[in-house]
Amino acid sequence: MSAPNKSYDPVEVEALKPEEIERMRDEALAAFAAAGDLDALAQAKTAHTGGTSPLALANREIGALPPQAKAASGKLVGMARGAVSKALAARQTELEAERDDRVLVEEAVDVTLPYDRVPAGARHPLTTLSERIEDIFTAMGYEVAEGPEVEAEWFNFDALNISPDHPARGEQDTFFVAGESGKSDSGVVLRTHTSPVQIRSMIDRAPPVYVICPGRVYRSDELDATHTPVFMQVELLAIDEGLTMADLKGTLDHMVVSLFGEGMKTRLRPNYFPFTEPSAEMDMVCYVCRGESVGNPDRPCRTCSSEGWIELGGCGMVNPKVLTSVGVDPQKYSGFAFGFGIERMLMFRHNVEDMRDMVEGDIRFTRPFGMEI
Known part of the structure; x- marks a missing residue:
């Protein structure tokens, strides 16, 4: 598949079927939504947007299609990857906001406490x-x-x-x-x-x-x-x-x-x-x-x-x-x-x-x- 094949029918490529592309997109969106913190989201990002993710591999298949078939498949994959990137950014914004709110509570400083909190010294x-x-x-x-x-x-x-x-x-x-x-x-x-x-x-x-x-x-x-x-x-x-x-x-x-x-x-x-x-x-x-x-x-x-x-x-x-x-x-x-x-x-x-x-x-x-x- 290193050169275009004009007689090659794109529907025969499993990864480029519309329903398969939709499934890959939905799995990525579900993984981002299920991430409970930024570390989990980072793992999901690698799995669904990295170089070996399903959508990235499907995108590579487009290069072997005949010219008249590339446009339709490229549009489908591009829309799916765009939706994944948008969902990733939105979920990251949500988790960063949750982290910041939690830090404000957990690491709050009581300004009413004495300012000098150094332990008292002791002579020998x-x-x-x-x-x-x-x-x-x-x-x-x-x-x-x-x-x-x-x-x-x-x-x-x-x-x-x-x-x-x-x-x-x-x-x-x-x-x-x-x-x-x-x-x-x-x-x-x-x-x-x-x-x-x-x-x-x-x-x-x-x-x-x-x-x-x-x-x-x-x-x-x-x-x-x-x-x-x-x-x-x-x-x-x-x-x-x-x-x-x-x-x-x-x-x-x-x-x-x-x-x-x-x-x-x-x-x-x-x-x-x-x-x-x-x-x-x-x-x-x-x-x-x-x-x-x-x-x-x-x-x-x-x-x-x-x-x-x-x-x-x-x-x-x-x-x-x-x-x-x-x-x-x-x-x-x-x-x-x-x-x-x-x-x-x-x-x-x-x-x-x-x-x-x-x-x-x-x-x-x-x-x-x-x-x-």
Whole structure:
């Protein structure tokens, strides 16, 4: 059928019969009317107006007809394709209008709502708790002191009466800063506690000295549920005439009451630290059971293991050797100091079970604390 055949009768071409062309047109119109959305209409458009649609294939048959037969068949196919195109455009207009009306309803903006719909932010709880502790002691007359995180060994160890062979001065516990030679013999470390700030405070200030020293410290620990190589610590130092362990005990009691509420108290257990003498571990009464679980099998406490007390940190009277190293007369002045980890305090105060939650930066952890704690 590549060339006209004058003896070919067009009625013998099934696709060009008038009733067949009418059927193709009606099927297309019905498909457009049945399309419920623009995606369905697009599929119907491809099926009934595309290059392989029935009317497109019928139109190709016209080229093989004799000249005298082309006009009649071309008119029939052209009218059918015109009706299909008109119905397609009309249905597309209807569906676009329905879509626009639906969007106006579903995506309506309530202009009466507050214009600022950004969720409220949250400070990190370690920051807010650190500031809360600072507020407690500044209200008592203490001064907030700060110092460098990269510290000389003399401030971090020697001035604190920590001997050269002390285990804390080994690479297993301390991060040493490499010198120009690349070796860790530069005499510089990442501070392992905020005690160097106490040394600097006693050098910079004449007694009496009352300072609180919060800050970031570093230890060679693995990151797990209860340990982290970088953590927050706060230490307190008081140097004055006539200070005793009784002053230390009263200060500790005031701190735990301010942080955990009335009825809280502390106790001291003998211990050893090079920079204090005498030294003690400080415990606070369990903030959950308040000691009522001790000897009471009917009321066990998971927080303190029914012991009634929770270990908080270390404390003691400042060692006279430390006072001498910074030029303070130990015959005239005495002092006390204590320190604890703020992460540990946060875990106690808010039942945080995994220390890794504090350092991973997930806003789902920080947001419940809000702006204050």
